Amino acid sequence: MSVPRHLTRRETVAGAALLALSAASGPAAAQAGEAVGVVYAAGPDGARGRGLADVLVSNGREVVRTDAEGRYRLPLDGDGIVFVIKPAGHALPCDADNIPRFSYVHQPGGSPKGLGLRYRGLDPTGPLPAAIDFGLTRVEEPDAFDVVLFTDPQPESPVELGHVRDTAVARVLGTGVAFGITTGDVLFDDLSFYARSNRIVGRIGVPWFHIGGNHDLNFEAPDARHSRETWKRVFGAPTYAFHHGRALFVMLDNVRWLGGGSDKGGGAYEGRIGERSLAFLANLLEQTPRDRLVVLAMHIPLHTDTAPNDPRNTTVDREALLALLKGRKVLSLAGHTHTTEHHYLAEDHHHHVLTAVSGSWWSGPATRTGIPSADSRDGTPNGFHVLSITGTDYTTRYRSAQGEPDEGMRIALESQLRGGAPEVLRDYRPMQTLRSPVPQEALAATDLVVNVFDGGPRTQVAYRIDDGPSQPMSRTRRPDPFVAELFARYPETKKPWVKAEPSSHIWVARLPADIAPGGHRITVDVRDEYGRPLRSAMVLEVG
Structure with missing residues (x-):
């Protein structure tokens, strides 16, 4: 179904006439320091129809509802952004690359010339328009729908942007999802790639919908104020929201740039939502029924096993956010760490750190396609997730960007012989026979190691040998032996900072010492975070 194109600046300013004619029954012309406008029904060809009542509009802090004629007014003193919050059953206008156009960035002087930005920021917008209007198209919008979740595609070069195209994007084509979200690090510092990236994903x-990551910043900015100049030009408001079905999606920019002169060290940024965005969320929730599912998307996690106390890897004002969300059903999504994690921050708050599209930053040996294996540092193959929502219920499902669609785990054997130094027996694919049988005397020192790629604290894993009894496996925070050996075996193929890190989704069991010589089937049964079954197997040879 077609959606209306985004209004040109001339058309936006022209909306002042309609607003002035309706002064007797609603908001009049803008006063100093405020924005006014109309949210209206747009026809398939972009034709302007009646005003739409009860649509939320925000300046990034205050949230107001349009009146019976579709009119609103908001404070806007100096630089600022005004955006419409799409209601359920309506579509936003999109550009040729399917980027939703929902905001107006007001920056009269444009990006300050003295910043010396490497990548182009905003051109001067001039005076505040007499009216900032938004057109929405009425569409059928069922309560059951799927959303593709990307994070950290992070191409550092044109070649790596081609990897994004030929893996994750290729896997999503034709799947019939309602929309997609990328939770940051769309690029890897070189912001000149946005146009090509948007063409590919489009x-x-x-x-x-997009959120900025730390690698999407203008690093020349001395502080957070102007760190999203290029982002605003390309995508619009860095923090915003929209409704779809019975869910409210809130897109939070939680990367706070501290500037090149920061005494924090390292990357000179931190995870912080900030007072203004917290106020926006509080005002938005006041206008949202409590029986709605709230889906938050951000770049830096609220919590991570990888570095739970590092402000560059967690959100320092998390507690203030959790307090606002108390008593609501919440799914929050993040990326940034290039790991896959599930956390439960409150009774009804599920925090999901998503698998990176780039895995280990496009590291690892190239496959026959010329694309790096890109296994994440916690052992998960590079990939993405699909969020399925029905009403206010939801599930997520991991999808490998390069493997089979039902591939959900890796089974390996690890020997602790040779003086205690781990040795991985080098054939991992389910249902294939190990190249060399395991000596019977080594069984008591051999661990069965299972990486359930999207596993978490609610996942249950058990194994059985042949037709024997099912035996539980223990969740153990440790590196994946497969990816540890992969990086050690091909050091020249990885980025210098990449190494195997302790994984939150590894299960371990010591093999019984009395397995008879010969061939045996090891079956692994999983119940994932949502109670869904998953099964895989391998063949064990005992010599």
Whole structure:
């Protein structure tokens, strides 16, 4: 179904006439320090129809509802952004690359010339328009829908942007999802790639919403104020929201740039939502029924096993956010760490750190396609997730960007012989026979290691040998032996900072010492975070 194109600046300013004519029954012309406008029904050809009542509009802090004629007014003193919060059953206008156009960035002087930005920021917008209007198209919008979740595609070069195209994007084509989300690090510092990246992802053919990551910043900015100049030009408001079905999606920019002169060290940024965005969320929730599912998307996690106390890897004002969300059903999504994690921050708050599209930053040996294996540092193959929502219920499902669609785990054997130094027996694919049988005397020192790629604290894992009894496995925070050996075996193929890190989704069991010589089937049964079954197997030879 077609959606209206985004209004040109001339058309936006022209909306002042309609606003002035309706002064007797609603908001009049803008006063100093405020924005006014109309949210209206747009026809398939972009034709302007009646005003839409009860649509939320925000300046990034205050949230107001349009009146019976679709009119609103908001404080806007100096630089600022005004955006419409799409209601359920309506579509936003999208550009040729399916980027939703929902905001107006007001920056009269444009990006300050003295910043010396490497990548182009905003051109001067001039005086505040007499009216900032938004057109929405009425569409059928069922309560059951799927959303593709990307994080950290992070291409550092044109070649790596091609890897994004030929893996994750290729896997999503034709899947019939409602829309997509990328939770940051769309690029890897070189912001000149946005146009090509948007062209590639836009070919999926659905609206695609974005949040900025730390690698999407303008690093020349001395502080957070102007660190999203290029982002605002390309995508619009860095923090915003929209409704779809019975869910409220809130897109939070929680990367706070501290500037090149920061005494924090390292990357000179931290995870912080900030007072203004917290106020926006509080005002938005006041206008949202409590029986709605709230889906938050951000770049830096609220919590991570990887570095739980590092402000560059967690959100320092998390507690203030959790307090606002108390008593609501919440799914929050993040990326950044290039690991896959599930956390439960409150009774009804599930925090999901998503698998990176780039895995280990496009590291690892190239496959026959010329694309790096890109296994994440916690052992998960590079990939993405699909969020399925029905009403206010949801599930997520991991998808490998390069493997089989039902591939959900890796089974390996690890020997602790040779003076205690781990040795991985080098054949991992389910249902294949190990190249060399395991000596019977080594069984008591051999661990069965299972990486359930999207596993978490609610996942249950058990194994059995042949037709024997099912035996539980223990969740153990440790590196994946497969990816540890992969990086050690091919050091020249990885980025210098990449190494195997302790994984939150590894299960371990010591093999019985009395397995008879010969061939045996090891079956692994999993119940994932949502109670869904998953099964895989391998063949064990005992010599």
